[in-house]
Structure formats: structure tokens, C-alpha cells
Amino acid sequence: MSDIFIRIVLAQAPRIIGFLDRTPESETYGCFERYYWHYKLIDFPNARFQEGALLLALLFKSKAEENLFYQNENIHDWCIAAIKFWARARNRNGSVNEVYPFENSFCATAMSALAISQALPLLEKKDLIDLRKTGEWLAKNDNLEVSNQQAAAAAALLNIYFLSGEARFLEAAEQKLSVLLKCQEKSGFFPEYGGFDIGYQSLTLSLLTKYYKRKASDTLLNSIREGIHFILSYLNDKGHYDPAITSRKTQFLYTYAFSVFDKNALQKAVRGLEANAILNPSWLDDRYVIPLTIDYLESYLEEKK
Template identity: 35%
Template sequence: MTRDLFARQALNQIPKILTLLDRNPHSPTYGCFDRNFWHYKIIDFPSGMAQEFVWPLALAYHTDLPDNPFYQQPVILDWVEAGILFAASSSHPDGSCDDYFPYERAAGAAAFSLLASIESYKAMGLHNPIALQFFEKRANWLAHHMESGQLSNHQALIVLCLDLLSELLHTNQWDRARSQRLEQVLSWQSPEGWFIEYEGCDPGYHTLTISCLARIYLLRLDPRLKEALIKAVELAAEFIHPDGSYGGEYTSRNTYNFFPHGFELVGRWFPEALEIK
């Protein structure tokens, strides 16, 4: 029942997401989710972050619920593939992408959209060598690029991308980079349990870091990860307000985000994670 409730709320957002997508297969920006770029033309480069919307489309395609008009619709598969290919064609030659500024080469936008593209590619059963070449190029850039700020969620996200892509491509070329990034994330956890986001603790992005690390833990049962996740989950519980809200403007990044998936994964072996509500 609860799972259906969440799914229905998510499905309600798909029509809005589709308004952001250039769905004209004859358009040079076919597959672009940045409406400000392809439709309004108020910016002259697309935000690479916007391509992460391929993932909710892929999830909607596979969600078997009554009255889900997107379930198993062939055109959704076409749009997901188009979104991935636009991410590839709009990226810089080194595989990076921009977010807010031209030539920004934003690690966050590159990692978020890569994760969404990898997951969507696998979910939709695609077989596209152009997409795979793009994944590898972007992963290489992420593996060797260090952003200026200390953003634990980005680093955890990059490790997850490299883990998943290594599995998809059957390669070990990023093993060293993955290990180094993971060590960095673990070193950025405070004794209180929070992971640094710029100059301090941000509970919102903290939950995203938990989600990424929880998925990484499924791929490699590292006891240090388990210990870090327990501390992180226990810390997160302290930021739930009496009215049920979470985070806010008193945090290092002023976020109200809450990503529940990591708590569900951790809850399989640490039941206290499921008590956060």
C-alpha cells in the first residue's frame, strides 16, 4: 500500500517532466530536458543535470500499476534513449558537462546524470555503443577530476557510478579511483556521524550520501562502510523536527531534501534505520 502511494505520487510528476523534454525526433535537440535551452532559448547551453530525468521515465515505464499510462509504452523507451544520447552529444569532448555556467564542467551534474543514464540504460535493456562510449568517457573524467569544494555526496555518487559502470562494462580500470574516492568520503565523516558539505553538516545532502553509500555497501561488504552508515543514520534521526519536517536553512547548504532509499537499504540489517519517520 505504502509503496503504491509513493509510486502514484511519483507518476503524477511524469507529465511535468515530459513538458521539459524535446520530444520531436526531427529536432537537433531531441532528447534535451532543459526547456530553457531548447524551447525558450534564454540560455545558450543546456544544463547537463537536466538529463537525469531519463531515470524517472525509465521507472515509470516499469511501474505496473492500474491507470499508469506510461507502463510499457514503447515511446518511453525511445525518449529515454534519446535523453541519454543528448547527454552524450551535448557534453564536452572530455565527457564533462555544464550546469549553471558555460565551461563550468560541473562534477555534480556530470555524476547525477551519469548515474541516471546508467540505471536507465540497464532498466530499458538498451544496446547502444554510442551510449556506452559516452559512459566510459564521462567516468574517466569523473575518476580524474577533483572539484574545489568538499562535497561528500558528490564523491559518494562518483564512487557509485564507477562501481555500477565497472560492473556493466566488465572492467577494473577505475578500481584505484574508486578506492581513493571512498577513502576520501570516509575521512570526511565527523565523529558525530555527518559527512562534510562545504564547511559543515547538511542533513539533506547527508541523506543522499547515505543512499549512495548504502548501495555501494551492497556491492562491497566493507565493515568500515557499515560502521559509517550506522553512525550516519543515527545522526540523521536527530534532524527530524517535531512536525516531521527535516533539515532547513540552519544547515551548511540550507536544504530540506530527504532521500529515503538509503534508509530502506540500511534497514535490512540495521532496523533502527526504518524507524526514522
């Protein structure tokens, strides 16, 4: 069942590695934003591209047939460079920017900090950069209208707690998680700008699954299961749903939560991918291909266990 995921991931990996400045002598060595380091069309790098560091770390660690990136020293070095570039690109307060300089983007800070904090232990480089400033910023800020970002912030804070050993980050993570779970509607969806959105719901559940994997609780488990149940009520047999009726009109489907908790839902997504009936990373533009490719790789690794 998981072959489709690794096939898609390995097809996208060369594309994503192509985004990266791989010249060690370059000032922007480790930057994944081609519009900044190569085309020179913009005046700052979008920090979300640095989530590619997690893809490199997972490829480096994943022993899979045809994974030519496994244990490759260059992949390791590029991953380190990408993490260091992310750390340098941060604002003084620890946040990062996605759309304009000094934006202090909650979304980009939460998502990229989660990816970086997950990549560090995979490379056994826990002390490579200091994430505490970013953790402090995430702890102080929220975006309750957008559940997926809250889930990412909670998971990032939890990772920062495990990296730093400082209990204040665990408290902040638990606080964020508790507020988010209270926002879940009785029908099982997490609000995205006031309504439900299947694509973002699947992303939120993937992020909450990451949290659960590191700190399990019955409350979180029930919440994830209710969330998956909600998605299933909209998916057809090929994992397709009508985005027109959702709040954000997203078309993607993150599958990591399905791979851990619901094989029926995963099977639907697999059928859709095999029939080329649902959106996959190759259909996405550069801006969004990285996180979905990571999710597929994590789905594959979970399935392989």
C-alpha cells in the same frame, strides 16, 4: 507505507516528461532542458536535466498500479533519446556543464553520469553510448568539500566499471569511496562545505546505498548506519528538521537509504509526507524536481520488494 511515494512520483511524472523534447525530427530530441530547446533563452543545456532519463527507465520497468508508463514504447524511445542527447552534450573530456558552457561541472558530471549509467542496464542497452571518457574525467577530479558529489562520483564510477568491465574504474570508485568514508565525522555526518547538512546528508546516504547495493562491504554498511543515526537525531516524528542550523540550509529529505536500512526513519518521512509537513518534489522548481522524484520512486520500489 510506500503508497505515498508512488502517488507523488506519478503526479510529477507528466510534469517532468513535459520538460522533454519529444519530437523525433527535432535537433534537440531527447533534451530535458525546456529553457534551451523550447524557450530558447539560454545558449547551452544544463546536463543535470538529463537525469530524467533514469526516471523514464524506472517508470518503464516498474510494474505498479496506475503506472501508465510501464512498458510503454514511447517512454522507452524517449529514454534512449535522452541518453543520446546527454552523450552528445558532453565536453570533449567527458565532463558536462550545468551553469555555463565549458564549465566541466564535477557535480553535474557525477550526478548525471550516475543516472545515465543506471538507466542503460535497465533498458538492456549497455552499449548504447561509451561512458569511459566520462569515467576517466571523474576518476581524475574530486570535490572533497561536498560529500554528496563525491558519493555520486564513486557510484557512477562503479556503474561504469560494471558497464565497461575495466578494472581501472573499479579502482577509482573504491578510491573515491575510501576517501569519502575517511571524511565522515565521528558523529556520523559527511561534511558539506565544512559543516553538516541534513538534506545533503540524506542525499549522500541514498547515493552510498546505491553503491552498497552493487558492492556491499561492512565498512560501508557501518558508515551508512552511522549516517542515518546522525539524521535521526535531528528529525522529529514527522520527518521535519530545522534547516536554519545546517551548513547549506536545504529543506529536502532523500529517503532511499531509509527504505533499505531504517524503517523507523522511513516511517517518519512517510508521516511528514502524508501530513504535507515536509518538502516533496511538487514543492521544488524544475531544476531539482527530477532527482528527488527518482529517489522517491526508488524508495517505493525498495519498499515493495
